[in-house]
Amino acid sequence: MGPLLIKGWSEDKTNAIVLLSSFYGTMVLCSIGMVMLFAAARNLGPKISRISIGVSAIALACVWLLSTLDRSN
Numbered sequence: 001m002g003p004l005l006i007k008g009w010s011e012d013k014t015n016a017i018v019l020l021s022s023f024y025g026t027m028v029l030c031s032i033g034m035v036m037l038f039a040a041a042r043n044l045g046p047k048i049s050r051i052s053i054g055v056s057a058i059a060l061a062c063v064w065l066l067s068t069l070d071r072s073n
Helices: 002-011 013-043 046-072
Strands: none
Touching: 002 013, 013 046
């Protein structure tokens, strides 16, 4: 993000501002969406909540494993 932001700033300040605001805007909107999704899943019952937490834990473990394997190469 850093070099791209600097390049955008050197070309036109508007490019850098749009890049930065769209990046953080996407992060905020995705976080809001995930909160709403898990709130809706919570209303479906404890079994669905446990399943979604388990899927999230497995996904996080896969990301950790892939990042660990990538560093070893």
